[in-house]
Each structure stands twice: as structure tokens, then as C-alpha cells.
Amino acid sequence: MQAQVDIRSWLLKQNDWLQEAADRLLKKGEIDALDVADLAALIKTPAGRKPSSHREFAELSHRHNVQDELRLIQIGEVAGIENLEPRRPLEFGSHNLSVIYGHNGSGKSSYTRILKKLSGKPRAAELKTNVFKAAPPASRCQVTSELNGQQSAHEWHVGQPLIEALRNIDIFDSDEASHYLTAESAATYIPPIVGMFEKLAVVVEQVREALAAEQAKLVTALPQMPAIYDGTPGKRFYESLGAATPTMLNGALTWQPEDESQLTGLIERLKAEDPGALAVQRRRTRAELQKVITALSGGAEAYSDQSLKAIRGLRQSAKEKRQTALEGAKIKTAELEGVGLPTWKAMWEAARAFSASPYPHDQFPVTHDQARCPLCHQTLDEQAQHRLQEFEAFVQGKLETDAKNAESLYDKALEPLSKIPTEQEITTQCEAAGLGSKEWSDYLKAFWLTASKARAALHAHEAVHPAQPVAHQAETIASLTDYQGRLDDEAAQYEADAVQFDRAQASKEKLGLEARKWITEQAAAVRAEVDRLKKSKEYDAWKALTSSRAISTKAAEVTQAAVTEAYVGRFNQELRALGAHRIQVELIKTRARNGVVLHQVRLKGAQDARTQPQGVLSEGERRIISLAAFLADVCEKPGAAPFVFDDPISSLDHEFEWAVACRLVALAQTRQVIVLTHRLSLYGILEDLARKVSDDWKSKHYRAMRIESYGGVAGHPSDQDVWNASTKKANNILLTRLTEARKAGDVGGADAYRALAQGICSEFRKLVERSVEEDLLNKVVLRHRRGIQTDGRLRAIQGIQLEDCRLIDELMTKYSCYEHSQSTEIPMFIPEETELRVDLEALSVWREQLNKRRDAAA
Known part of the structure; x- marks a missing residue:
């Protein structure tokens, strides 16, 4: 709690x-x-x-209380996996202790590798096909399991994921032994309260990976800056966009006209071979620019709204005064209308000018008696003379003078209106003034076009349409004036350059400006990159929060009591159970990683802590220690899942072999234990220990099997044979084989009979030996068994009779030649079927009578 x-x-x-x-x-x-x-x-x-x-x-x-019971029922239909081609499934049935015997190469390890792979064990080897045969169409097998009494069949193909229902099977083989002895490992069973930390560390890693995957999508679209700009301030800025402030960014991405002018000036200065000539050229350009400014200024003033209003005022004044003069020009002696009109005045002034020729000394109009009219050259009567005098009086009168003055002012206001340059003249002016861009040319042409229309309308006295004023040019003139100032500065710079010029420094400045300009051309990409870097930094900050260090630290703290102490205790307990407690080893916690606490077997008391057990201990000691570590790791898992042991006693002496067998039988009390071995000694010990539990338990839970290889393929479950059947059943097996040998002889002759009978004779010799151990001596002493058992057995031996010994002795003598090599001078003859059957039946009858005598004596 x-x-x-x-x-x-x-x-x-x-x-x-x-x-x-x-x-x-x-x-x-x-x-x-x-x-x-x-x-x-x-x-x-x-x-x-x-x-x-x-x-x-x-x-x-x-x-959390899980009590599931999982059992393996059989493995069958194996095809295309290594050299396994069993004729029928390898069955485990309902027995708790299944012992599978087989020689080397019989397929034991292949079955183990299949179980490791389909149950998802981390050190499962890759399954191969039979390298001596053509590749099969499929590599598969079928496994039948039982969970809480409910059977399920699982078809599994090599390469498919594990069978989830079989994940909890635990398997011990040489690879697992090596792992437990040499590597750091986490405890297989972790209490849920501790397992939460391990899962939490995995989740943290998954969140970090998810964030990293999102961050990886923030791909830069920033163009590579040309290498020519290496070393410039712009390049350094470009490479450190992540540190750019908004102010820095705005400044770096703004390219002002003065920046362009400065760059252009540097380019020109660096091009120039004669700075003095360029200074003259700049002065000349400035002068031409002044003409443009002057013309533009004059045009802007002449055709401004204020000027147009002034001209309109003069026109209106002249018109009004002319009208007043016309009213005053109605001369009584005039015979025609229109006196005082402009055409009339023009004619009168023309007459005045002409009169100076015939009458150079007379004042106009000449009206003496000899005078004639300057227009019609007729003599003048008195009325005509009076009319001409009135006309002149009108012309020289005040109203006419006022009208003339007003009209003169109006005419003078129209005279100074700026002359409009042609489009070609504008183009030439722009080029000469350094305004070569099309924008300037178009702008000035548009300005003068507006002025031209206004000028035409004014000269037409706005009779058709009114004159429109031009736009204000103060800003444009200011810009041109700035440009003029820059021309002055450039001219001054060139003049200074003509005296002294640091070309290297100018080149460096030019390159820096070009780098800046290049960056401004990538403004959109730069801003996008800054946003990307900002977002990436956010992801870095988020990922920094996904460290599992705190989880590992807490897991180590909780695990120390809940896992490590219990794990170490179980390891020490297993060492004692296996008789290995005197070996100087210990299980220690090494470190925590991602919420998982790791442990490792180390030498206890070694002077050099780095010395590993595998470099000091014997092969048998290493095996027994790794088995102890394995059992300590997996035995406390909730529920009951099968244990599979592949040659668990490899390299062990008889002492450790006995201890391992005892532990395996103890495990089989609560779960299914499957042992694969090539050691007959273990085979016999396990049977003996199963019987020691009780005959009833042995009959229900002990299953001895054999697998064999034949014709290049392995894994065949074989029928019960003479060597592993009871002596009574073995006797019957040999009688059955003898019948088959006789039938073979009937068909194939003596050679066919002898080929089979010789093997029967050899097996019969072994059966006689076993009959001495198991029947005559009542299993008090057995080969491949560690101890002598007298409890309940020794009393039966007193019933042995001389006839018993004589029969055994005769059969041993007669059939020894079929088990041991003989001299070539003493040929070996195979008994006829009748003779051999008599001996086999004699041994069977003897065994039956011996048991009856002992039962009667008991």
C-alpha cells in the first residue's frame, strides 16, 4: 500500500x-x-x-491476479523448416512432464527454435529451410495449445508475427544460457505496479518519436547561398537565422534605393580605370539632370492648378474689357457693324502702317483735301474725313486702351507656357541625365503629355475643353534632387579616387552589398525559414520534456524492493536448489534504462570487478548458473505456462544432473515441463523421480518420447522401443518383431530373415541385462540412476532362486555374441525363428512367474 x-x-x-x-x-x-x-x-x-x-x-x-494455465498439446504439419519432416505430430498430451529423447541431429533443437520464433522470444534464431533440398512452396507448422482447458489450433508461417496466445511459453537453451550469463537483462516478470514505469518509459519514447516525426516534416526550403559570399556579414547572418530578432530580420531583408546606388557606385568605381574621367562624366550627367529638374519644375509651375486659374482670370478680364470697348465703339458715322472687333482693329492697324508709305510726314489718319483712303484709295469727302477721325479717336480712347492692355496681359500669360519636348527629346534627356530606366522615360512622357494637352487647351482659349492641371511634382523633384546629390557625391568620390583608391576594401564592400541584396531577394524563403526554425525550437523544447531519466530513477527506486530484492532472492534460492550455492557468483542490479532495471550475474569477491564469469568458471558451472538465473527470472510469472528445456544438463556432472532433474520434476508439479535431451542418464533419472513422486502421478503426468532422424530429415516421433519400454512390454515388442522377421524370411529367404533377426538378438541381449536390474533385483540398483533404492524393494530379492540365476546366465551367455564383437574363427549363427521365439517366451514366462512368487510371498 x-x-x-x-x-x-x-x-x-x-x-x-x-x-x-x-x-x-x-x-x-x-x-x-x-x-x-x-x-x-x-x-x-x-x-x-x-x-x-x-x-x-x-x-x-x-x-492483478492472473491464473491462466497454458499448455502445449502438439506440434505438427511441419513443412519447409530446417530438416524437420515428421510423419506425425509431436504430441505432449495432458502430461506435465514430457521427456523427449533423441540422438544428435534428431531435430530436438529445431523444435526448440520453432517454439522460440513463434512465441516471439528476443533471441530466437532465424528459421532456415533444408539447405540440401529445393526451396519449399511454404515454410509452416501447426501448433495446438490449450488455455484454461480450451484447445486452439494455430497455423503459423515463417516470417509471420508471433502467435500471441503462446507468448508466455518460457524456453531455455544454449542461447538463453549464454544471455543470462553474459548480458544485462531485465526481469521477465515485472509486477504491474512496477511494469507501469517500463510502459511509461516506452510511451515517453513514442511521444518523442511522434514529435520528432512531426519536426522532421519541417523541411527547409532555404536556397543555398552562393559560395562567393563566404566570409561576408550577410553569409554569417544567413547561417544564424535562428538567432535573428524581428528588427534584425526586417533590416536585413530591406533593400533601399540608396543601397542599390551604393552598390552601383562601387561597381562603377571598381570598373573605372580613369576615376577622373568618371568624375567629369558624373558632373556632366548632373548638369543634364538639372535641365530635367528645371524643365519639370517649370512645367509643374506653368501648368499647375494655380497658374491655370490665373490665366483664366486674365482671359476673362480681357474678354470683359473688350466687350466694354465694343460697347463704346458704336460710332454714329459708321456705315457697317463690327467696328472695334479684332478683325476690324487688325485692318485699322494695317491701314495705319500702310499710311506711313504715301504720307510719311502726316499723322494717321490723313484727312486733308489731297488725302485718299488708305484702304480703297478714294478721295475723302467731308463725311469720310470725319468718320476716319472718329475711328482714330475710338482707337486711341481709354476703353480701347484698357481692352488692349487686358488682352496684352492675357497674351503675355500664354507666351511663356513651357515648350513641350517631343518623345524623342524626352528619351534623349533621360539617357543623358542618367535616368535610363523605362519607368522614368514613361513617367516624364506622361507628364509632358498632360502639359501638352493643357497648353493646347489654353491656346484655344479652352473653347473645346478645359485645360487639366499637371500633378504636383515636389516629391519627384525631391527624388531627382537626391539623385543629383548622389551624382555630386560620386563625382567627389571619383575625384578622390583619382588621387587614392583602396580597391581591395571597395571589393570587400561590394561583395558584402551583393550578399545583402541576394538575401533580400530570398526574403520570402528567409522568413519561412525563420518561422521553421522557431517551430523547430519549440519541438526541441517539447522533446526535452520527454526524457525518461526521472522515470528510470523512480523505477529503480520502486523496483529495488518490488523486483530486485525478490529476483536476487529467487536466484540464490535456485542456486541452492541446484546444488550450486558454493559457486562464487551473485545477481546484482547494474543500472536502469528507460524505466527498466537491468541485472547481471557477476563474480562475487573478484579482485577485478570487470572479470566476467564466463572467463573464470568451468563450462558446467556456467551452465548451472545460467539455469539458476533463468529459473529465478521466469518462475514467478503469474499463471502456469509451459517450460521448455533443450538439453538443460549439457556439460553438467552427475551431481548437478541429479539436482537439475529434481528441480524439473518439482516444476512439473504445477505446470507443463518439456525436456529435450540426448542423455539417457537424464532420461532414466526423470522417470525414476517421477515414480518417486508417486506411481499415480507418474502414470498421469510422465510421458517419455523419442524422436529420430532418417534419410536426411529429422523430427520423427518414434514408437515406444525396447530401450524405453517396461521389460514386459519390451519382451512383447521383440516377439512382434520376430513375427515380422519370419514373414520377411518367408518372402525374401534366409537373408531377409537374418537381417532383422540379428537386431532382435542384440535387443534381446540388452533386455536380459535390464531384466536383471528391473526384475531380478527389483530396481534396487539401476544404471543411469544416482542412488540405490531399498525402501520396499530389498525384501523381494530374497525370493531369488537358483533356477532364476541359471536362466539369466544361459541367456546372457547365448546372446552376448550379438552385442559384443567375436573372433573371426568363431562364426556367429543367427538362431532360427522357432529357437529365438522359445527363448523370448521363456524370459516372458520367467518374469511372470517371478512376479507371482513375490506377490504370494508379500
Whole structure:
């Protein structure tokens, strides 16, 4: 209970996203991709990155009690996997202790490798096909299992994922032995309260991977800066965009006209071979630019709205005064209308001018008696003379004078209107003034076109349409004036360059400006990159929160009591059970990684702590220690799953072999244990120990099997043979074989009979030996058994009779030649079927009578 309280307290100090991960693990047991996405989204929020206190974590107090019982029933239909081609399934049935005997190469390890692969063991070797045969169409097998009494068949193909239902099978072989002896490993069974930390560390890693995957999509689109700009301030800025402030960024991405002018000036200065000539050229350009400014200024003033209003005012004044003069020009003696009109005035002034020729000394109009009219050259009567005098009086009168003055002012206002340059003249002016861009040419042409229209309208007295004023040019003139100033500065610079010029420094400045300009041309990409880098930094900050160090630290603290101490205790207990407690080894916690606490077997008391057990201990000692570590690791898992041992006593002496056999039988009391071995000694010991538990238990839970190889393929389960059957059953097996040998002889002759009968004779010799151990001596002493058993057995031996010994002695003598080599001078003859059957039946009858005598004596 204290552990749950401690863990809850620790969780409530963590950031909200980590609390959410733990809460989902406790509620669901596992985390899926949607959960990881939710957690990755939560860690991006301010609230998700702060501790919270609203979760109860009630699941920490729940008890987990799994009592499932899993059993392997059979492995069959093996095809295309290594050299296994069993004719029928390898069956384990309902027995708790299955012992599978087979010679080397009989397929024991191949079955083990299949079970490791399909149950998803981390050190499972890759399964191969039979390298001596053509590749099969499929590599597969079928495994039947039973969970809590319910059988299931699983067809599995090599390359497919593990069979989830068989994940809990535990397997010990040479690879596992090496792992437990040399590598750091985590305990297989972790209590749920501790396993939560391991899962939490995995979830943290998944969230980090999800964030990293999102971050990886933030691909830069920033162009590579040309190498020519290496070393410039622009290049350094370009390579450190992540540190750029908004002010720095705006400044770096702005290219002002003066920047362009400065760059152009540097280019020109560097081009120039004669700076003095360029200075003259700049002065000349400035002068031409002044003409443009002057013309533009004059045009802007002449055709401004104010000027147009002034001209219109003069026109109106002249018109009004002319009208007044016309009113005053109605002379009584005039015979025609129109006196005072402009055409009339023009004619009158023409007459005045002409009169100076015939009458150079007379004042106009000449009206003496000899005078004639300057227009019609007729003599003037008195009325005509009076009319001419009135006309002149009108012309010289005040009203006419006022009208003339007003018209003169109006005419003078029109005279100075700026002359409009042609388009070609504008183009030439722009080029001469350094305004070569089309924009300037188009701008000035548009300005003068407006002025031209206004000028035409004014000269037409706006009779058709009114004159439109031109736009204000103050800003344009200011810009041109700035340009003029720059020309002055350039001219001054060239003049200075003509005296002294640091070309290297100018080149460096030019390159720096070009780098800056290049960067401004990538403004959109640069801003996008700054945004990307900013987002990437956010991801770095989020990923920094996914460190599993705190989880590992807490896991180590909790695991020390809940896992490590228990694991070490079990290891020491297994060492004692296996008789290996005197070997100087210990299981220690080495470190924690991603919430998982790792352990390793080390030498105890070694002067050099780096010395590994595999470099000091014997092969047998290494084997027994690794077996102890394996059993300590897996025995405490909840439920009962099968244990599979492939040659567990490899390299062990008889003492350790006996201890291992005892431990295996003890394990078989509560779960299924499958032992594959090539050692007859273990085979016999396990049978003996199973009987020692009880005859009833042995009959229900002990199953002895054999697999064999033949014709290049292996894994065949074989029928019960003479060597592993009871003596009574073995006797019957030999009688059955003798019948088959006789039938073969009837068909194929003596050679066919002898080929089979010789083997029967050899097996019969071995059966006689076993009959001495198991029948005559009542199994008090057995080969391949560690001890002598007298309890309940020794009394029966007193019933042995002389006839018993004589029969055994005769049969041993008669059939020894078929088991041991003989001299070539003494030929070996195979008994006829009748003779051999008599001997076999005689041994069977003797055994039956011996048991009857002993039963009667008891």
C-alpha cells in the first residue's frame, strides 16, 4: 500500500501530459497510436507542460491476479523448416512432464527454435529451410495449445508475427544460457505496479518519436547561398537565422534605393580605370539632370492648378474689357457693324502702317483735301474725313486702351507656357541625365503629355475643353534632387579616387552589398525559414520534456524492493536448489534504462570487478548458473505456462544432473515441463523421480518420447522401443518383431530373415541385462540412476532362486555374441525363428512367474 501512495504522490508532481499517459496506461493497460497523438498534442499546450492535481489514479490500488494455465498439446504439419519432416505430430498430451529423447541431429533443437520464433522470444534464431533440398512452396507448422482447458489450433508461417496466445511459453537453451550469463537483462516478470514505469518509459519514447516525426516534416526550403559570399556579414547572418530578432530580420531583408546606388557606385568605381574621367562624366550627367529638374519644375509651375486659374482670370478680364470697348465703339458715322472687333482693329492697324508709305510726314489718319483712303484709295469727302477721325479717336480712347492692355496681359500669360519636348527629346534627356530606366522615360512622357494637352487647351482659349492641371511634382523633384546629390557625391568620390583608391576594401564592400541584396531577394524563403526554425525550437523544447531519466530513477527506486530484492532472492534460492550455492557468483542490479532495471550475474569477491564469469568458471558451472538465473527470472510469472528445456544438463556432472532433474520434476508439479535431451542418464533419472513422486502421478503426468532422424530429415516421433519400454512390454515388442522377421524370411529367404533377426538378438541381449536390474533385483540398483533404492524393494530379492540365476546366465551367455564383437574363427549363427521365439517366451514366462512368487510371498 505504501508503494501505491508513493507512486501516486510522484505522479502528481509530474507534468500534466505525463500524468495523462500514466492514467491511460493504468486504465487501458496499453497505449495506441491515437493515445500517442493525443499526448503529443497535450505536451504542446502550456497546461500540458505543468503539473496538475485532478487525477485520482485509483487503478494503482487494484490487485492483478492472473491464473491462466497454458499448455502445449502438439506440434505438427511441419513443412519447409530446417530438416524437420515428421510423419506425425509431436504430441505432449495432458502430461506435465514430457521427456523427449533423441540422438544428435534428431531435430530436438529445431523444435526448440520453432517454439522460440513463434512465441516471439528476443533471441530466437532465424528459421532456415533444408539447405540440401529445393526451396519449399511454404515454410509452416501447426501448433495446438490449450488455455484454461480450451484447445486452439494455430497455423503459423515463417516470417509471420508471433502467435500471441503462446507468448508466455518460457524456453531455455544454449542461447538463453549464454544471455543470462553474459548480458544485462531485465526481469521477465515485472509486477504491474512496477511494469507501469517500463510502459511509461516506452510511451515517453513514442511521444518523442511522434514529435520528432512531426519536426522532421519541417523541411527547409532555404536556397543555398552562393559560395562567393563566404566570409561576408550577410553569409554569417544567413547561417544564424535562428538567432535573428524581428528588427534584425526586417533590416536585413530591406533593400533601399540608396543601397542599390551604393552598390552601383562601387561597381562603377571598381570598373573605372580613369576615376577622373568618371568624375567629369558624373558632373556632366548632373548638369543634364538639372535641365530635367528645371524643365519639370517649370512645367509643374506653368501648368499647375494655380497658374491655370490665373490665366483664366486674365482671359476673362480681357474678354470683359473688350466687350466694354465694343460697347463704346458704336460710332454714329459708321456705315457697317463690327467696328472695334479684332478683325476690324487688325485692318485699322494695317491701314495705319500702310499710311506711313504715301504720307510719311502726316499723322494717321490723313484727312486733308489731297488725302485718299488708305484702304480703297478714294478721295475723302467731308463725311469720310470725319468718320476716319472718329475711328482714330475710338482707337486711341481709354476703353480701347484698357481692352488692349487686358488682352496684352492675357497674351503675355500664354507666351511663356513651357515648350513641350517631343518623345524623342524626352528619351534623349533621360539617357543623358542618367535616368535610363523605362519607368522614368514613361513617367516624364506622361507628364509632358498632360502639359501638352493643357497648353493646347489654353491656346484655344479652352473653347473645346478645359485645360487639366499637371500633378504636383515636389516629391519627384525631391527624388531627382537626391539623385543629383548622389551624382555630386560620386563625382567627389571619383575625384578622390583619382588621387587614392583602396580597391581591395571597395571589393570587400561590394561583395558584402551583393550578399545583402541576394538575401533580400530570398526574403520570402528567409522568413519561412525563420518561422521553421522557431517551430523547430519549440519541438526541441517539447522533446526535452520527454526524457525518461526521472522515470528510470523512480523505477529503480520502486523496483529495488518490488523486483530486485525478490529476483536476487529467487536466484540464490535456485542456486541452492541446484546444488550450486558454493559457486562464487551473485545477481546484482547494474543500472536502469528507460524505466527498466537491468541485472547481471557477476563474480562475487573478484579482485577485478570487470572479470566476467564466463572467463573464470568451468563450462558446467556456467551452465548451472545460467539455469539458476533463468529459473529465478521466469518462475514467478503469474499463471502456469509451459517450460521448455533443450538439453538443460549439457556439460553438467552427475551431481548437478541429479539436482537439475529434481528441480524439473518439482516444476512439473504445477505446470507443463518439456525436456529435450540426448542423455539417457537424464532420461532414466526423470522417470525414476517421477515414480518417486508417486506411481499415480507418474502414470498421469510422465510421458517419455523419442524422436529420430532418417534419410536426411529429422523430427520423427518414434514408437515406444525396447530401450524405453517396461521389460514386459519390451519382451512383447521383440516377439512382434520376430513375427515380422519370419514373414520377411518367408518372402525374401534366409537373408531377409537374418537381417532383422540379428537386431532382435542384440535387443534381446540388452533386455536380459535390464531384466536383471528391473526384475531380478527389483530396481534396487539401476544404471543411469544416482542412488540405490531399498525402501520396499530389498525384501523381494530374497525370493531369488537358483533356477532364476541359471536362466539369466544361459541367456546372457547365448546372446552376448550379438552385442559384443567375436573372433573371426568363431562364426556367429543367427538362431532360427522357432529357437529365438522359445527363448523370448521363456524370459516372458520367467518374469511372470517371478512376479507371482513375490506377490504370494508379500
